[in-house]
Amino acid sequence: MFQVRPLPNTGTAVLTVTLVVVVLALPMVLNSYYLTLAVSAALWAYLSLCWNLSGGYAGLFSFGHTAFFAAGAYTSTLLYTELAVSPWLGMFAGAGMGALLALIIAVLAVRYRIRGMYFSLATVAVVEILRPVLDTWSSVGGSTGILLPLLNSPGNMLFIKRAYYYYVIVGLVAVAMLVTWMIARSRLGYYAIAIREDETAAEVSGVPSARVKRQMLAISAALTAVGGTFYAQFYLFIQPEIVLGWDPQMQMILGTMVGGPGTVAGPVVGSLAFSVLTEVLQLLPIGWSPEIAAIVMRLIWGVILVAVMLYLPGGLLGMGLHARKRARVARA
Amino acid sequence: MHPLDIVQALLYGVVYGSIYALAASGFALTLGVMQIVNFAHGHFIVVAGFLSLLLFRLWAVDPFVSIAATVPLAFVLGAAIYSLVLRHVVMESHHTQIMVTLGIGLIIENVLLLAFGGDLRLASTGYTSRTLRLGGLALSVPKVVAAVLAVVTVALLWAMLRYTKLGKAIRASTDNWQAATLMGIDVRRVRLYAFGLSAVTAAVAGSSLPTFYLLSPFSGIEFLLKAFAIVVIGGVEDVRGVVIGGLLLGLLEAAAGMLFSAAIGSAFTFAVVLVFLAWRPSGLLGRA
Numbered sequence: 001m002f003q004v005r006p007l008p009n010t011g012t013a014v015l016t017v018t019l020v021v022v023v024l025a026l027p028m029v030l031n032s033y034y035l036t037l038a039v040s041a042a043l044w045a046y047l048s049l050c051w052n053l054s055g056g057y058a059g060l061f062s063f064g065h066t067a068f069f070a071a072g073a074y075t076s077t078l079l080y081t082e083l084a085v086s087p088w089l090g091m092f093a094g095a096g097m098g099a100l101l102a103l104i105i106a107v108l109a110v111r112y113r114i115r116g117m118y119f120s121l122a123t124v125a126v127v128e129i130l131r132p133v134l135d136t137w138s139s140v141g142g143s144t145g146i147l148l149p150l151l152n153s154p155g156n157m158l159f160i161k162r163a164y165y166y167y168v169i170v171g172l173v174a175v176a177m178l179v180t181w182m183i184a185r186s187r188l189g190y191y192a193i194a195i196r197e198d199e200t201a202a203e204v205s206g207v208p209s210a211r212v213k214r215q216m217l218a219i220s221a222a223l224t225a226v227g228g229t230f231y232a233q234f235y236l237f238i239q240p241e242i243v244l245g246w247d248p249q250m251q252m253i254l255g256t257m258v259g260g261p262g263t264v265a266g267p268v269v270g271s272l273a274f275s276v277l278t279e280v281l282q283l284l285p286i287g288w289s290p291e292i293a294a295i296v297m298r299l300i301w302g303v304i305l306v307a308v309m310l311y312l313p314g315g316l317l318g319m320g321l322h323a324r325k326r327a328r329v330a331r332a
Numbered sequence: 333m334h335p336l337d338i339v340q341a342l343l344y345g346v347v348y349g350s351i352y353a354l355a356a357s358g359f360a361l362t363l364g365v366m367q368i369v370n371f372a373h374g375h376f377i378v379v380a381g382f383l384s385l386l387l388f389r390l391w392a393v394d395p396f397v398s399i400a401a402t403v404p405l406a407f408v409l410g411a412a413i414y415s416l417v418l419r420h421v422v423m424e425s426h427h428t429q430i431m432v433t434l435g436i437g438l439i440i441e442n443v444l445l446l447a448f449g450g451d452l453r454l455a456s457t458g459y460t461s462r463t464l465r466l467g468g469l470a471l472s473v474p475k476v477v478a479a480v481l482a483v484v485t486v487a488l489l490w491a492m493l494r495y496t497k498l499g500k501a502i503r504a505s506t507d508n509w510q511a512a513t514l515m516g517i518d519v520r521r522v523r524l525y526a527f528g529l530s531a532v533t534a535a536v537a538g539s540s541l542p543t544f545y546l547l548s549p550f551s552g553i554e555f556l557l558k559a560f561a562i563v564v565i566g567g568v569e570d571v572r573g574v575v576i577g578g579l580l581l582g583l584l585e586a587a588a589g590m591l592f593s594a595a596i597g598s599a600f601t602f603a604v605v606l607v608f609l610a611w612r613p614s615g616l617l618g619r620a
Contacts, residue, residue, distance in 0.1 A: 246553055
């Protein structure tokens with residue numbers, strides 16, 4: 001379901017430049033409350049982009065990306081609190097840990113032919129094993145978690161001003177989109193899509209599926225781990241229940257699936273829609289508390305998810321109906 | 333550790349294992365018959381549990397008695413969800429089905445949250461803390477009742493699949509739905525009934541929980557993962573596989589809980605699931 005994309009024309013170029021200027025100028029307009037929201041929205045957009053590389057492009061429907069997220073958060077945080085290594089460096093160590101974990105998972109999944117929903121279950125199992133282990137491992141904070149200090153230390157990715165966090169995460173979103181765009185146009189990307197559409201057919205056609213799966217999952221995991229480091233530095237608190245929870249995993253998947261799996265901008269659109277709608281619901285003059293608004297939001301999100309999967313399986317940005325028809329024809 | 337304590341813990345393993353087997357039987361039924369992965373199956377169980385809790389609070393209906401109400405309701409709701417939504421994704425990929433049923437689960441979970449709040453709930457009946465004494469053993473009455481009920485329900489499901497016309501039609505549709513269609517079986521209706529039945533097993537499991545098991549709207553995912561684990565261990569092709577898987581999971585949890593802590597016990601269970609995924613992907617009874 002891929003096609004050769006034409007080069008961007010003047011219209012899209014102007015639009016892109018405007019968008020970039022607006023995004024970069026936002027901290028000057030927003031107060032600290034909205035800036036915090038913007039950072040969190042951008043973080044979810046970033047994580048959805050990461051998951052998209054594995055679930056959207058390669059068809060590796062992981063439910064265990066929180067394991068990579070936690071690998072990044074814990075590695076950089078422990079390096080910082082125990083050895084005073086700057087999280088700017090720890091971030092790369094975390095990415096390495098995430099990629100290593102992903103490689104182990106990918107190698108075993110290929111070796112034992114764990115595919116489709118069984119791959120999803122296997123990745124859930126990894127998280128369900130890691131969480132109790134971290135919970136009971138007192139030297140890494142146990143179930144109480146780890147606190148980071150509240151101070152202004154740009155060399156250690158700690159800022160008092162929200163605007164700096166905003167620029168870091170917006171930069172990360174840009175990097176993730178660039179990586180996705182480059183992969184989508186590369187041999188690796190085409191191989192990944194071939195595997196997603198029909199793994200057996202791809203293998204028969206000479207696609208080195210084991211290597212492609214390893215690479216896609218490892219890249220996705222490394223980027224996810226960087227998101228974990230950013231999460232720790234921004235919220236200054238990590239805990240197994242949170243970083244290995246079901247919620248962050250769901251947000252990554254929902255943002256991608258609703259926005260458009262296997263597209264560069266889809267995950268961003270989907271997860272931003274989620275954040276914006278949540279906030280709008282709280283602002284509605286119905287007197288909903290933030291908790292009730294969040295519940296109603298998740299309820300609506302469930303409805304949106306079902307509707308998108310039934311009527312627009314390619315997501316808001318995907319060529320949904322086309323892919324759906326193809327799947328029907330292929331199975332008939 | 334006293335040997336009687338070990339026997340008692342293992343007996344509870346069997347008790348929980350039977351309930352897990354019932355919880356997984358509906359999940360296995362839809363997966364085997366329709367190739368539908370229902371990620372909302374755990375939520376079906378929780379809905380039934382909360383309905384029983386509601387009936388208990390409003391009119392003091394015993395949760396086990398309320399099964400008479402939740403079962404027909406579950407069949408109707410299951411059939412409705414199937415014909416409104418899942419019917420359209422029967423032929424789609426498992427990924428699509430997972431997303432659709434995750435969406436249904438999200439809807440259920442948040443409706444329950446709005447209606448009941450996020451607290452853990454229990455129905456305290458007159459027999460909630462009563463125990464059955466057997467020699468040196470003490471077994472909680474509601475747990476034993478729930479386990480017996482689970483065994484009976486799973487046995488009925490097995491007999492139904494084996495001996496009734498509908499059961500034969502369901503099995504025929506599992507083996508080869510095209511051939512079944514050619515033999516005059518209305519596969520679409522068989523699927524509808526099978527999905528309704530799956531919801532019924534969820535209702536029996538859910539309604540027998542509130543007397544001893546703390547339920548919250550978030551419990552759905554817990555039961556889903558258990559059901560999935562059991563299906564991996566036992567396979568989907570036979571109810572007997574689900575029973576074996578359920579008992580193994582219950583015993584594993586009990587043993588790991590004794591040897592380590594409950595938390596590490598849960599990690600251990602998932603490690604076993606990983607081993608099964610690698611070693612026996614279609615389950616103990618599945619065709620290799």
